[in-house]
Amino acid sequence: MIQRDVTIAQLDDLARSIRRDVIEEIRTAGSGHPGGSLSCAEILAVLYGYVVQPGPDWLSRPDRDHVILSKGHAAPALYAALAEVGLVDREELGTLRQLGSRLQGHPDVTRLAAVEMSTGSLGQGLSVGVGMAWRLRATGGAGRVFVILGDGELDSGQVWEALSLGGVLGLENLVAIVDANEIQNDGPVAGILDLRPYGPKLQAFGWAVREANGHDTGELVAAMDWARSGEPGARPRCVIAHTVKGRGVSFMEGRPEWHSHALTLEQYERAVEEVERR
Amino acid sequence: MTSGTLVSLRDAYGELLPELGREEPRLVVLDADLSTSTRTGKFRQAFPERTLNVGIAEQNMVGVAAGVALAGGIPFVHTFASFLTRRAADQIAISVAYPRLNVKFFGFHAGVNLGEDGATQQAVEDVGIMQAIPGIRVYAPVDADDLVATVREVMRTAGPTYVRLSRFPSPILGQDDSTAAPAVKALRSGGQILVIVTGTLAAEVVAAADALKAQGISVRVVGVSRIKPLDPSIAALVSAWGPRPVAVAEEHNIHGGLADALSSVLDEAGVPHRLHRFGVPDRFGESGPPRELLESLGLGSRALAERIAAIVSQQPAQPDPQRWEE
Structure with missing residues (x-):
């Protein structure tokens, strides 16, 4: 269990453990999305290890923070984070994608309440976050809603509908985190639907935007402190976390083919070694 | 009501909604720029803080409804049957039905009610779409009395539902x-x-x-x-x-x-x-x-x-x- 006072070194350890779990899960499952799972390891480490810090009673606490993994294909990383903070048994990680498992290929809240929302059809999570944040604000709820999106996911029109509404409503209790790993299924974002720079567009939609190195837990902690402060005003917050797809495994980094890919035994052994060494 | 009296389902619905709102404080009304047609005005007057018009953005409306439900509200989602079920089918399936959220959908002007407007505003496939999605209860009340009974049944039943309404006064x-x-x-x-x-x-x-x-x-x-x-x-x-x-x-x-x-x-x-x-x-x-x-x-x-x-x-x-x- 993570303690309230947490150091940057602990968050880095947590991210390393998440990466190690991701490699293990996808190797055992024989399929999955390693690239986008590895790119958000620090984001999840900072969210669960520093911001949310879910205890065993987390799901029954009305004042709790919420996390929605809109980029649902990073489910192995989410399950790993939940295992690291004690909400999923470590042994259960070995059941990913198997028939009857709570760990579906993409998160299923009816099987595993700790994932908070079923996602996987890209583009849908931010709307859910807007609805939650609006309802929480209206009922005096203390919690915030954190939504993790992929940069490829920003292609989807529904995301911009949600950005519009979130901005108009001025939902200061809503924090979007874009895992900007610059690669989507078919290749580099730059060669498909290049919407960069994201910052000015999001600001034009009424959001307070901050950029961060998405692999620097210190920068992410500072960004989360900013998002939870009054400084950005009555606007929803967005942290654009610049990341590397497949981060931590040299032969996956920046390689689109590792968006969705199984690992051979040799690749698995090399990946584990690299992740543990880093 | 007396047999033969002409009442449109949507008018009966518009009268019922504020009543339900008083009985159930978790009830939240969502619209997508068709609230004059969906008759949610009286609810909005009574409970402005529980009403949200998201604009012409049905996919977002369904996702917002899912979020409201996750945060403990009971969202009632309103727009034409055509726009709801055709445009937002994936959101209805994945953001609401799959997680089994307590979202109540109301599809207005179903069938060919919107005669002059033509096929784009008419819905001849909404029941097919909704009943093919696992776990959604589908209703098409036969008259205004039946509509009231149906909406009350919908309120008593946890989980996603779809109610199909028509536009014109009917007996x-x-x-x-x-x-x-x-x-x-x-x-x-x-x-x-x-x-x-x-x-x-x-x-x-x-x-x-x-x-x-x-x-x-x-x-x-x-x-x-x-x-x-x-x-x-x-x-x-x-x-x-x-x-x-x-x-x-x-x-x-x-x-x-x-x-x-x-x-x-x-x-x-x-x-x-x-x-x-x-x-x-x-x-x-x-x-x-x-x-x-x-x-x-x-x-x-x-x-x-x-x-x-x-x-x-x-x-x-x-x-x-x-x-x-x-």
């Missing part, structure tokens, strides 16, 4: 047989043909049955407002009807609607059947005055009377009328 049909199961409404008794109908098209079928009575043709009309799950008692009703003809009438494509749902229930129950399908013959609607459009599709009371008479006239010598219960 309160009453029930002339109190012994029928609640899920199956006996609208007219008769012995030569059984017509099972859903939605406000029931008024057309009843009018056809009344006209045919004067010609000596005896039509039994049964209304069904919950299409999914269909009440299993309907299988016993059809079984008891024996070899006499059975028709299904709906302001919907002949595919994916009540006829398919009924056929499925009859298959499950092992009841041999042949259903005459009075529906939209697998085509989109078109512009035209709603009544004329309905008649052109074979679904107005005049066209229905002709179709029913034709089926009855083609029947072999009728079996002993005492042999089969009514």
Whole structure:
């Protein structure tokens, strides 16, 4: 269990453990999305290890923070984070994608309440976050809603509908985190639907935007402190976390083919070694 | 209400909504720039803080509803049946039905109600879309009284539901047989043909049955407002009807609607059947005055009377009328 006072070194350890779990899960499952799972390891480490810090009673606490993994294909990383903070048994990680498992290929809240929302059809999570944040604000709820999106996911029109509404409503209790790993299924974002720079567009939609190195837990902690402060005003917050797809495994980094890919035994052994060494 | 009184489902809904809002503080109303049509104004006046108009963004509205439900609210989602079920089908399936969230969908102006506006605003496939998505209960009330009963049932039932509403004033049909199961409404008794109908098209079928009575043709009309799950008692009703003809009438494509749902229930129950399908013959609607459009599709009371008479006239010598219960 993570303690309230947490150091940057602990968050880095947590991210390393998440990466190690991701490699293990996808190797055992024989399929999955390693690239986008590895790119958000620090984001999840900072969210669960520093911001949310879910205890065993987390799901029954009305004042709790919420996390929605809109980029649902990073489910192995989410399950790993939940295992690291004690909400999923470590042994259960070995059941990913198997028939009857709570760990579906993409998160299923009816099987595993700790994932908070079923996602996987890209583009849908931010709307859910807007609805939650609006309802929480209206009922005096203390919690915030954190939504993790992929940069490829920003292609989807529904995301911009949600950005519009979130901005108009001025939902200061809503924090979007874009895992900007610059690669989507078919290749580099730059060669498909290049919407960069994201910052000015999001600001034009009424959001307070901050950029961060998405692999620097210190920068992410500072960004989360900013998002939870009054400084950005009555606007929803967005942290654009610049990341590397497949981060931590040299032969996956920046390689689109590792968006969705199984690992051979040799690749698995090399990946584990690299992740543990880093 | 008194039988024969003309009330549109949406007006009855608009009156009911603030009442429900007072009873249930978690009720939240969502609209997508069609709130004048969906009659949510009185609720908005009473509970502005529980009302949200998201603009012309149905996919976002469904996702927002999912978030409201996750945060403990009970969202009622309103727009035309066409825009809701066609545009936001994936959001309804993945953001609401898959996580089994307590979201209540209301599809307005279903079928070909929006005559002059043409096919883009009409919905002839909404029931098919909604009943193919796992876990959604689907309703098409036959009149305003039935709508009120339906919405109250929807409130009592946890999980996603879809209620199909129509636009124009339609008559309160009453029930002339109190012994029928609640899920199956006996609208007219008769012995030569059984017509099972859903939605406000029931008024057309009843009018056809009344006209045919004067010609000596005896039509039994049964209304069904919950299409999914269909009440299993309907299988016993059809079984008891024996070899006499059975028709299904709906302001919907002949595919994916009540006829398919009924056929499925009859298959499950092992009841041999042949259903005459009075529906939209697998085509989109078109512009035209709603009544004329309905008649052109074979679904107005005049066209229905002709179709029913034709089926009855083609029947072999009728079996002993005492042999089969009514």
